[in-house]
Amino acid sequence: MPEFVNGFVRGGSIHLLTRTPSGVQTTTYPAEYVAFVRHADLPGDLERHLSASQFVSSARREGAFLRLGFRSHAFRDALCQSPKSPLAQHGIATYEGDVDPVRRWLTDHPEATIQRPRRCWLDIETDSRVPAKRAKEGAARVLSWSVIADDPRRVRFDVLKADTDTAEAELLGRFWEAVADLDQVLAWFGDIFDFPVLKLRSKARRVRFDEDRLLFLDHAELFERHNKNSSQSGEEKQSMALQNIAVASGVAGKLDEEGLIPGKAMGAQTWEMWEAGGEWRDRLVRYMVRDTETMRRIEGKNGYVALQSTICEACTLFGDSRSLKPTRQLDAFMLRLGAARGQRFPTRRFFDEDVADQHDQFKGAYVMDPKVRGIGKDIHVVDFSRMYPANILTFNMSAETKKLVPVTGPIPEGCCRTPTTGVGFTTAEPGLLVVALKELLRLRKEWSKKQASLPPGTTDWEDAGRRSVAYKVAANSFYGVVGSPFSRFFDRAIAESVTQTGVWLLKMTIHAAEERGWKVVYADTDSCFVQGPTDEEFTAFAKHCNEVLYPEALKKCGCVENAVEIAYEKKLSRVVFVSAKRYIASYAHYKGKAATSDSKPEIKGIEYKRGDANKLARRLQAQVIDLLVGGLKVVEGAPSDDLSRYHELVSKMRSHVLDDALPLDEVQIAQKMTKDAGDYKNAPPHVRVAKMLAERGEDVQEGARIAYVVTDGSVSPMTVIPAIDYTGQEADRHYIWEDKVFPPTRALLEAAFPDEPWEPWAKTRPPKVRSKKSAEGQLELGQQPTLSPLPKPSESAVGDRSPTVKKPKEFVAVLDQSRLPGRDLTVVRDIVARHPGDRPLVLDLGLEGGRRAKMSTIFTCDGSEALAEELKRFRAAS
């Protein structure tokens, strides 16, 4: 059985590489650019014309198709892609006319399998004097490289001997020698740095190497794709930098780097360290080798690279970065399956961007607005198992099983029809999509079973588990690929039928639960949250859905099969819904297994889980989450309904934001720049900062994560600075509190305690004083009052729910805030009360809603040392 580790096209041939213990064996075949045409579609004269054409190198019948071979992709494109081609003119479809010769060969040879590559990790360092952006383009000299092979484990590295082109050429030459007996190279963000740099520099130095021979796989990209599925906190999403991921994965401690230039990042002083020579040059190499080793350890921890290899084997793909794309995976898998059954798939069209943008979206899932007020208790949750695959299976959905049926009325014999989209499918023979899906699910089951039969923790056990996951991943990507206009299998009607059948099933379930007198409080896509039943009643409900409700409903649609199934997933003991897709909850049980005090809460959608939220916003949310549902273990004695505990946390965080020294990580926000800086209509803050950085020559390209600090959030557009410019002073504290930290927690608190007033903590920023007024001498130059409504948490709105007249808000004004040590207004009010008659003032105040009011308040107004002292004493005493 032929096994291949890699393959490529060169000089009119395909080269297929086989790894042997002694080296790599190459097998070559002529490169075939093939397109199929359905014989029945083809008028006789056109067939003769094609067969005789000088551009067509071969033409032969294969089943119902005419197989046309071309000498180059240019000839084939002219026939298959151009709207002016004779086939397009006749409205004749072509099939698989975009498939590249290597994929063609692998598709036509079902006996060929994919070999597991000999793998290594790579890291390089380049001259730091060249801006990263230019370095990527190959403008910086390579200073060093390191390669760590996995099996057998082996570390190699090398350093530039002299700052000359000759020395660099030798260094690069030794790199390609070092990887000569390896098949796959992984590097962190290798696709955008290490790989192109090595290739560009080697070309520039005229170093001989074979770039096609190796599989280049971007480890960061791979990690990101596989890690999306695993639930994380926002803290872990902060950065994709290698050392951050290493710390989060538990394979490295906090970064401990000491470069030649203190306070400067390692990457920014590679040149200086290399030039210093001796111990510094050694240290540069050590850090580089450590980074390389870190990648290997990350893999040891999560096994994503091994999983990717398994996916490649399952789909017949070579293990480079392209194998990470779901369209590629499914394409390779389905082409083979189709070929085995004598079926061909449509030629994939190459859209230009306009066409892609024009494509209409199809309708998606149903999401219910949450119906719980306050803290919800004892909520049962059912969810459909693999809902979208199940819908495809049940309705036998596939491009070639589609059948035109009346949208309403009786369903023709031998057909089923989706209930809401009215798309018909034959039930006579299984569709290809269904066959593929069944095959993947069968394999998944087989490997899960196999895993269960093996001793846990062994290599075989792990491998079986990975195979099981690989098949699940592939099966779950089906729906998305069918819904993608870039995919060969794009079919809007099918994609929409999948989602809308899901909507139909979910709403049917909601209705059935409500019929029993229970309350459905939330639902999203494939899950349904229900309040009212006992555990036993709800178990019976799920059983009834599976045995009666769905089978009967699907039968009426003409379905012969039924893969639809719901499961009683969990009971939640306490739930707080902020809005759709945003809630927190503690478990009563999960799949029947009772939760313990160690059980982590379920947290969805809120800032705590977002990588672009402010750190303090996440911290305050974490504390409040702990009080509300428990499990995070950041607050003592949680959970609790004692409001004063919440007040305390909020007040404490507010004084921290307003008064304490704030380190960078507490004031910065980081967001990804998803496109080129110039392509934005209204540049958002992170893009404006990116532009500032770019002007300094820093590397801020599409995809970069930009960290910034807001220095004035009260103007539009806001003023911002790059995070690296922050010295500890510039942050707009009011903005941080009013816009970043408090609102996310306020949303949680208002959801949990809707009758309590949470507004009082919201505002801290003094209103802008009109220049006219301040010129009148009431306020001294440079002084602005800090105005804030007093929090009055103690008299909570128990009797205050009726729409009575709103009480006027109380305000306290404190002058010269810069000289006050604190702004804890309850404290200030007390102080004020104990200083009657000092000096009355009438202030012109900005109230909420743009109103203004005159207010006379009695307090010490000179911002004197005396008040500062008084505050200190009061705090010490209380």
Added chain:
DNA sequence: AGCTTTGGCCAGTCCG
């Protein structure tokens, strides 16, 4: 150059 989907929330900018 190549690309898994839609639904939803929230922050920010611009404009009337």
Added chain:
DNA sequence: CGGACTGGCCAA
């Protein structure tokens, strides 16, 4: 001020 719009990130 509010609404239209863009952009980022998350749930499923």
